[in-house]
Amino acid sequence: MSRSRMRKKxxxxxxxxxxxxxxxxxxxxxxxxxxxxxxxxxxxxxxPNFAETELDVNQDYVFSIKGNPSKAKLKSLEYNVDDATATFEKGSEDGTAVLHTGAEGVVTVYIKKDKIESNKITLQVVDQARKAEEEAAAAEKAAEEARLAAEAAEAEQEDATAATLVMVTGDNVRMRAEANTDCEIVRTCKQGETYERIESVDDWTKINYEGRECFIKTEFLKEVTAEEAESAKAELANKKEEEKKEEKKEEKKPEEEKKEEQKPAEQNNDQAAADAAAAEAEQAKKDAEAAQAAADEAAKAAAAAAGTVTINCSDGPAQFSKAEYDYFVATWSYTGMADEMMGHHSAAELHNLYNVTH
Known part of the structure; x- marks a missing residue:
């Protein structure tokens, strides 16, 4: 029994x-x-281990590769890139890949192991040096356009400012309260006065006169710049100063003239006699001049017959050709005093005048 139990046990x-x-x-x-x-x-x-959204040509860019689960082995990976000018391969460190860009364009990269593919990353490749040059050129062009626009705006502003000023072109030009000739005359303007123009009303111009809106006929105004207006203002001031000086001269007549005006009435007869004598002398002088003129005409006629003309120049009588004389007459015919005009010049001056024009 013991053996059986032991065997069972x-x-x-x-x-x-x-x-x-x-x-x-x-x-x-x-x-x-x-x-x-x-x-x-x-x-x-x-x-990607970089922040750029645009990649430069012929540059290296590093990517990180992570598997799921994290303990999974990343071996025998395929590095794929769709750009024939670029390369995408294993990096120098584990878990990295390096993209070397080629020409400009769009590039897409991804990792593959067996049937498992990573996310695809698409990036733009741009020649950054060329882009920088183009951006600099564009910025320069924009700056130039801005400068030209500013100059044009400034010129336009200057034109607008100049166009608001008008100058009176004549004396005794009437400034009126309304745009018609039947209304109140505010004042009479002088040549050179300038005003600020408000607007045109038919053939009138509305101007600002000391804060009041008045009207002047447009035909008596012209547009001027601010510089021209200042110049005209200064000229008017000088003119007024000269007029004041003349008035003062008139007020201060020489004592001799005042005494002459105050001479007793009995001296009038003596003066009348003296005047009569002077008149006779003047008449005699005129008769002599007339005789001389007749003689001169006769001399001219004789000279003309001989092909020359005698002209009483400022330095004495001188002989001129008929062509020269006719030229001088034609030159000063508009005055009605051709001979007198010739007499104001020397013989040399007349010869030079003819030679210069022929």
Whole structure:
């Protein structure tokens, strides 16, 4: 009986040990499966390590590669780029990739392992040096356009300012209260006076006169600049000053003239006699001049017959050709005093005048 019991006890122990081993094997298998599942790659994330949204040509840009789960092994990866002028490959550090850009354009990169693809990143590649030059040129052009616009605006403003000033072009020009000739005459304007123009009303111009709206016929006004208005104002002031000086001269007549005006009436007869004598002398002088003129005309006629003309120049009689004389007569015919005009010039001056024009 003892042997039988021992055998049973031993069998029980063996069964318990077998069960324990079986359970341990199952636990190990489950653990292995769980561990393998933890390291199995499910997804890939590609992230740029730079902030630029536009890449430069022929430059390197680094990306980070992360797998999910984090313990998954990233081996045997495919580096894909859709630009034939660019390259995309494994970086010098684990978990990185490097894009070397090529020509300008759009480039897309992504990572692939078996059937798992990472997110795709699309970027613009631009020649930054060329872009900088173009932007500088555009900025310069914009600055030039702004400068020209400012100059045009300033010129327009100056024109507008100049156009608001008008100058009176004649003396005794009437300024009226309304735009018609039947209303009140505010004042009579002098040439050179300037006013601020408000607007045109038919053939009248509304102006600002000491804060009052008045009217002047447009035909007696002209537009002037501020500089011209100041110049005219100064000229008017000088003219008024000269007029005041003349008035003062008139007020201060020489004492001799005043005494002459106050001579007794009995001296009038002597003066009348003196005047008569002077008149006779003047008449005699005129008769002599008339005789001389007749002689001169006769001399001219004789000279004309001979092909020359005698002209009484300022430095004495001189001979001129008929062509020269006719030219001088034609030149001063508008005065009605051609001979007198010739007499105001020397013979040399007349010869020079003719030679310069022929």
């Amino acid at each position: 031993r069998m029980t122990q063996l069964l318990v040990m077998a069960a324990a081993v079986f359970i341990l094997v199952i636990i190990i298998a489950v653990a292995v499966l769980l561990l393998k599942n933890v390291k199995k790659l499910k997804s890939i994330t590609l992230t």
